[in-house]
Structure formats: structure tokens, C-alpha cells
Amino acid sequence: MNATGIVGAGAFGSALACVLARNNHDVVLWGRDRRAMAEIRTSRSNAKYLPNHRIPPGVRATSRLDDLSSVSRLLMVLPSHALAAFLSRHGLPADRCPVVLCAKGIDPDGFRLQTEILDTFAPERAAAVLTGPGFADDLASGKPAAMTLACRNPDEGLLLQNALSTPAFRLYLSEDITGAQLGGALKNVVAIACGLAIGSGLGESARAALVTRGWAEVVRIGVALGAHHQTLAGLSGFGDLVLTCTSRRSRNYSLGLALGSGLRPATGTTVEGVNTARSATGLARKLGIDTPVIDAVVGVLAGGESIEDALDSLMSRPLRSEWRHES
Numbered sequence: 001m002n003a004t005g006i007v008g009a010g011a012f013g014s015a016l017a018c019v020l021a022r023n024n025h026d027v028v029l030w031g032r033d034r035r036a037m038a039e040i041r042t043s044r045s046n047a048k049y050l051p052n053h054r055i056p057p058g059v060r061a062t063s064r065l066d067d068l069s070s071v072s073r074l075l076m077v078l079p080s081h082a083l084a085a086f087l088s089r090h091g092l093p094a095d096r097c098p099v100v101l102c103a104k105g106i107d108p109d110g111f112r113l114q115t116e117i118l119d120t121f122a123p124e125r126a127a128a129v130l131t132g133p134g135f136a137d138d139l140a141s142g143k144p145a146a147m148t149l150a151c152r153n154p155d156e157g158l159l160l161q162n163a164l165s166t167p168a169f170r171l172y173l174s175e176d177i178t179g180a181q182l183g184g185a186l187k188n189v190v191a192i193a194c195g196l197a198i199g200s201g202l203g204e205s206a207r208a209a210l211v212t213r214g215w216a217e218v219v220r221i222g223v224a225l226g227a228h229h230q231t232l233a234g235l236s237g238f239g240d241l242v243l244t245c246t247s248r249r250s251r252n253y254s255l256g257l258a259l260g261s262g263l264r265p266a267t268g269t270t271v272e273g274v275n276t277a278r279s280a281t282g283l284a285r286k287l288g289i290d291t292p293v294i295d296a297v298v299g300v301l302a303g304g305e306s307i308e309d310a311l312d313s314l315m316s317r318p319l320r321s322e323w324r325h326e327s
Contacts, residue, residue, distance in 0.1 A: 009033070030064075037063045073164075079270040099122070127151070129180045145170070146239075147236070150231075151173070154175060189297050192256040199256060
């Protein structure tokens with residue numbers, strides 16, 4: 001059947017289901033919570049993860065993985081740290097069809113990207129990455145958004161682009177699958193740092209400095225791992241960074257904001273930047289790259305450094321040139 005399967009019925013998975021179903025896709029949305037899937041079937045709502053949005057009738061909600069066996073394309077919208085465990089237990093529920101990975105994070109086990117995890121379990125499967133600036137609430141509302149679709153195989157990427165794009169949901173192709181993943185993952189750590197600064201009362205100027213210097217760290221890590229600078233400067237990198245570092249709807253920014261304000265962060269939702277921060281420092285040390293902004297976030301999240309000390313250490317670093325000409 002020419003249907004799109006979505007594994008993961010959280011906010012983003014449910015929002016993607018809404019986008020595609022409104023544009024005449026048959027969508028099979030899988031979630032492990034039987035009651036939540038039954039709620040979608042009967043009331044057309046996902047009250048826990050996507051309140052105030054009606055799930056279109058073209059979305060078939062299920063807790064049975066067998067219902068995904070014949071889909072034409074499979075979107076994996078699980079948290080980044082959950083992908084390996086899911087594949088180890090279940091494998092891929094659909095045979096032969098291309099897989100689109102939608103999580104933004106780096107697995108702490110070996111610092112693996114989502115495509116590297118998939119390659120471990122299904123090396124023969126065509127893989128793509130969907131990433132970039134897009135809040136679930138905006139997508140579910142039908143508001144315009146533009147994101148990156150990265151695929152190693154240009155022909156496969158073009159087919160997926162045509163299948164998944166809509167008049168309001170524009171996908172731009174890239175062959176830089178590494179850069180697309182690193183930009184989307186690492187910007188979450190910078191967003192936590194920005195939230196810490198605003199929550200602590202340091203002001204907008206401090207946030208602008210953290211965005212800029214944090215972004216420099218993202219680029220250094222990305223380029224060292226083979227990413228293209230142009231990718232990191234595009235939707236999947238800088239575009240996503242701008243959105244995530246400036247909106248309270250960002251889970252990562254909101255976590256930093258709560259911690260900086262001395263409040264208890266909300267629980268029950270995945271904040272990808274927490275695990276990614278630890279992975280990023282490990283990667284940076286392995287590569288010999290200096291990452292003071294990312295290190296400060298890790299120090300605060302681990303509880304070994306106060307927010308004031310972490311931010312003070314950033315502002316008291318030795319003065320130097322902003323950039324150096326390479327001859």
C-alpha cells in the first residue's frame with residue numbers, strides 16, 4: 001500500500017501525521033501506549049503530546065507494529081537515545097522501504113549518529129534524515145515551515161522530497177547526512193546555554209554572544225567530522241539554532257530557562273540536549289576541540305558547577321582574536 005508509517009506518537013510524530021494526512025497521505029501512526037492510540041482512534045486527539053489539535057481521519061493509530069509492515073516509507077520519530085533499543089528489540093517493522101530518521105541527538109553509547117545506529121542493524125536500508133526548524137504545534141496547525149531532508153542517494157532523496165513535501169511543509173534536499181544530523185543535535189546544547197543566561201538575568205546581549213560562540217563550537221565539531229560548512233549554515237544547522245535559542249516552546253531552551261531561574265524543570269518530556277551535551281564533550285575531547293560553551297552546560301547539568309560559576313568562567317576567558325586568517 002502507498003502509505004507512510006510513523007514510529008513514535010509523541011508531539012513531533014503526531015504533528016507529522018497531521019501534515020501528511022491533510023495532504024492525502026494514508027498514515028499509520030504507531031505508539032506503544034495502547035490507551036493513547038485508542039484515544040486517537042475514538043476522539044481524534046492526542047491530549048498528552050499534541051493538545052488542541054485534531055488528528056485527521058487519514059491517520060490510523062495503532063500499537064501493533066505489524067500494521068506498519070506494508071508501508072511505502074517509514075519515519076522513525078523516537079527519541080535519539082531510544083532508537084538502538086527499539087531496533088535491537090523489534091528491528092524495522094517494514095520491509096525494504098526507505099527509512100527517514102527524525103530525532104535530533106547523539107547517542108551516548110559510542111557517540112553515534114542516528115544513521116550510524118541504523119547502519120548497525122540494517123546496513124542495506126536506504127536512509128534519510130529529516131531535520132531543521134519546525135515546532136510540532138506549528139506543523140500541526142498547518143503553518144508554513146521549511147526543513148532539510150538529507151539522503152546519501154540523490155535519487156531516493158528526490159522521491160522522498162516529492163512524497164513528503166506539501167504546500168506549507170517545504171523540504172530542501174541535501175546529500176550531507178552527517179552535517180544535517182550534527183547541526184540539529186548540537187544546537188540543542190547551545191539552546192540550553194541560552195536559557196541559562198536568560199533565566200539568570202544576564203540579558204539578551206549575553207544570549208547573542210552565546211549563540212555566536214556556541215555556533216562556532218558546533219561548526220568546529222561538524223567540520224572535523226566531515227560535515228560541510230554550507231550545511232551547518234543552512235536550515236538544519238543555523239536555521240534550527242535560531243528557532244531553538246529564542247523560543248520558550250523549545251524544550252532545550254525552556255530547560256535552561258527554568259534552571260537559570262531557580263525553578264524545577266518540567267518532567268515527562270524528552271529534552272534531547274541533555275544527552276547530546278555529554279556526547280558532544282566526549283566527541284570534542286576525542287577530536288581535540290575546545291568547546292567552552294558546551295562544557296559549561298555539561299557542568300551545570302551534572303550538578304558539579306553552579307550556573308553563576310559556569311557563566312562567569314565563559315565571560316572571563318582570555319581575550320583573543322575573533323578569527324584567524326588561514327594562509
